[in-house]
Each structure stands twice: as structure tokens, then as C-alpha cells.
Amino acid sequence: MHKDIATPIRTKEILSKYGFSFKKSLGQNFLIDPNILRNITEYAGLSEKTAAIEIGPGIGALTEHLARTSGKVVAFEIDQRLIPILDDTLSPYNNVKIINEDILEADVEAIINNEFVGFDDIMVVANLPYYVTTPIILKLLMEGLPIRGICVMLQKEVGDRISAQPGTKAYGSLSIAIQYYTKAEMVMTVPKTVFMPQPNVDSAVIRLTKREKPPVEVISEDFFFIITRSSFAQRRKTILNNLSSQLPQGKEKKDMILEALSAAGIEPTRRGETLSIQEFGRLSDALYPNFN
Ligand code: SAM
Numbered sequence: 001m002h003k004d005i006a007t008p009i010r011t012k013e014i015l016s017k018y019g020f021s022f023k024k025s026l027g028q029n030f031l032i033d034p035n036i037l038r039n040i041t042e043y044a045g046l047s048e049k050t051a052a053i054e055i056g057p058g059i060g061a062l063t064e065h066l067a068r069t070s071g072k073v074v075a076f077e078i079d080q081r082l083i084p085i086l087d088d089t090l091s092p093y094n095n096v097k098i099i100n101e102d103i104l105e106a107d108v109e110a111i112i113n114n115e116f117v118g119f120d121d122i123m124v125v126a127n128l129p130y131y132v133t134t135p136i137i138l139k140l141l142m143e144g145l146p147i148r149g150i151c152v153m154l155q156k157e158v159g160d161r162i163s164a165q166p167g168t169k170a171y172g173s174l175s176i177a178i179q180y181y182t183k184a185e186m187v188m189t190v191p192k193t194v195f196m197p198q199p200n201v202d203s204a205v206i207r208l209t210k211r212e213k214p215p216v217e218v219i220s221e222d223f224f225f226i227i228t229r230s231s232f233a234q235r236r237k238t239i240l241n242n243l244s245s246q247l248p249q250g251k252e253k254k255d256m257i258l259e260a261l262s263a264a265g266i267e268p269t270r271r272g273e274t275l276s277i278q279e280f281g282r283l284s285d286a287l288y289p290n291f292n
Pocket residue numbers: 026027028029030031032055056057058059060061062063076077078079082101102103104126127128129130132
């Protein structure tokens with residue numbers, strides 16, 4: 001077994017060997033604690049039959065743990081300066097491919113088809129760049145990729161919102177969007193001290209396991225997401241007021257909204273944050289004929 005990259009001493013050695021300076025704008029906070037990395041890979045449930053996708057390998061701290069515990073790793077790194085460093089730090093591992101690309105621009109499905117032939121268990125595992133956490137997770141889920149799930153480090157506050165249940169302050173359209181596709185669990189909170197440099201916010205690891213089918217069947221997914229977003233436009237407003245101010249001609253169609261709420265069994269004075277995904281599904285289907 002090779003010496004871990006993720007120790008303070010080894011990380012400092014690598015950074016100084018290459019004269020690397022962190023770019024805050026790219027969310028570069030590298031992990032320097034091998035125990036945390038072991039925990040992440042355990043929560044991800046990897047084996048040699050698993051192919052892992054990593055976003056932002058940095059200098060390879062997590063990548064080498066993925067290389068040791070899974071069959072193959074493909075890692076997307078946007079920062080060109082890190083590519084020669086990764087060639088060096090990951091040279092002991094022959095099952096890693098680094099792609100110098102912005103994950104938000106990448107054709108991940110094509111890469112899965114080319115790189116993961118013979119693997120039917122695919123997991124996304126990463127310590128995400130915090131400035132783009134939500135767009136990355138939504139992209140990976142909405143593209144309908146053949147993955148088992150996503151196990152990632154992110155800002156604790158975003159993890160709270162993703163895994164929130166109805167009736168809590170953190171519950172909102174992000175909780176619904178992600179829980180529509182996955183079972184979401186916050187599996188670990190992480191102190192700032194395990195990063196170099198230390199971020200300003202608290203961190204957590206979240207595990208998203210893709211559902212076989214959504215928790216509610218709706219006529220139109222697009223319309224369901226429009227309804228959930230509209231319902232949280234102003235958190236202190238009632239569901240009726242949010243929908244009538246957000247939907248096209250909602251003010252004129254207030255009676256129709258009231259009828260739909262009643263058909264879905266939802267009091268018009270309730271707030272969006274009290275509605276379950278199932279209630280949003282019923283409401284979306286009841287509104288659909290009048291707004292499409
Ligand atoms: N995995 C490493 C670790 O845990 O030490 C580094 C994690 S660091 C929080 C985030 C990494 O994502 C950085 O290496 C950064 O350059 C990279 N990154 C930022 N934006 C990216 C994007 N849009 N696509 C791919 N990589 C990105």
C-alpha cells in the first residue's frame with residue numbers, strides 16, 4: 001500500500017513540489033484526513049465490481065481511495081494545472097482515468113458508455129466544489145444516468161436542505177427535486193479541520209440512492225417541478241397566494257386554484273413547507289388541465 005496523499009505532510013509536499021496555489025473560485029479545499037476518506041468510500045458501498053465517477057480529484061486524495069476500493073475510476077477535473085500533478089500522484093494506480101473537463105459541460109453518459117463497459121454498478125463519489133454543488137447534483141440526476149447513487153461531501157447547509165422532511169425550515173423545492181429521484185440521507189458531518197485550506201462553512205456527507213420509481217406518479221414532471229418551485233417562491237405566503245402570484249394568469253384563475261387545492265385535499269391557508277411530495281403530486285395533477 002502506498003503512502004496516503006491525504007495527510008497534511010504529504011499534501012504540503014505535493015503542493016510545494018509543484019508550486020501549486022489554491023484557487024478559491026474553483027472551490028479548492030483538499031481533504032487531509034485518510035479516516036474521512038475511508039468513511040466516504042464505505043458509505044458509498046464500493047467493490048471491485050463498482051465503477052466510480054469522481055468530480056474534482058484535486059491532487060488525488062479521494063481518487064486513490066476510490067482506486068483501491070473500486071474496479072475503475074473516472075475523475076473530471078476542471079483545473080488544467082492539476083493534471084500533471086495527478087499523473088504523478090496517481091501513477092501507482094492503473095484503474096484511474098482523469099478527464100480535464102468541466103463536469104457541467106461533460107457528456108457523462110457517453111463517457112460511462114465508453115469507459116465502464118462490463119460494469120453495471122456505478123457510483124458518483126466526490127468532495128464537491130462548493131460553489132457548484134447543486135447544479136452538479138441536479139445535472140447528474142436529471143440526465144437519467146445509469147448510476148446507483150451519489151455519495152458526496154458538501155456544505156452542511158445544502159445537505160440539510162437536500163435531506164429535509166416536510167414541516168421543517170430546511171424543506172423546500174430542492175428537497176423535493178432531489179427526493180423525487182433519490183432516497184437522501186445525511187450520513188456524516190465533518191469538521192473544518194480535515195481540509196486544506198479550511199472552508200468557511202461546515203461540511204457533511206450525503207448519500208443519495210436512486211429510486212426505482214418516483215415516490216409519486218404525476219402527469220407531467222416539468223409541471224410538478226414548476227408547482228413545487230412556485231409554492232416556495234415566498235416562504236411566508238400561503239400556498240394559495242404563492243400559486244396565484246406565480247402561475248401565468250394565476251390571479252384571474254384563483255378560483256381554479258382553490259378548486260384544485262380542494263380536489264387534492266389541501267387547505268389553501270397551508271404553506272408550501274408543510275406539503276409532502278405526495279400532496280404536491282396530487283396538487284400538480286389537479287392544476288394541470290387548467291394551466292396547460
Ligand atoms: N477531491 C479533492 C479532495 O477531496 O481533496 C479536491 C476537492 S475540492 C473541494 C474540489 C475540486 O473540484 C477541485 O480540485 C476543483 O479544481 C475541482 N472543480 C471545481 N469546479 C469543477 C467543475 N466544474 N468540474 C470539474 N471539477 C471542478
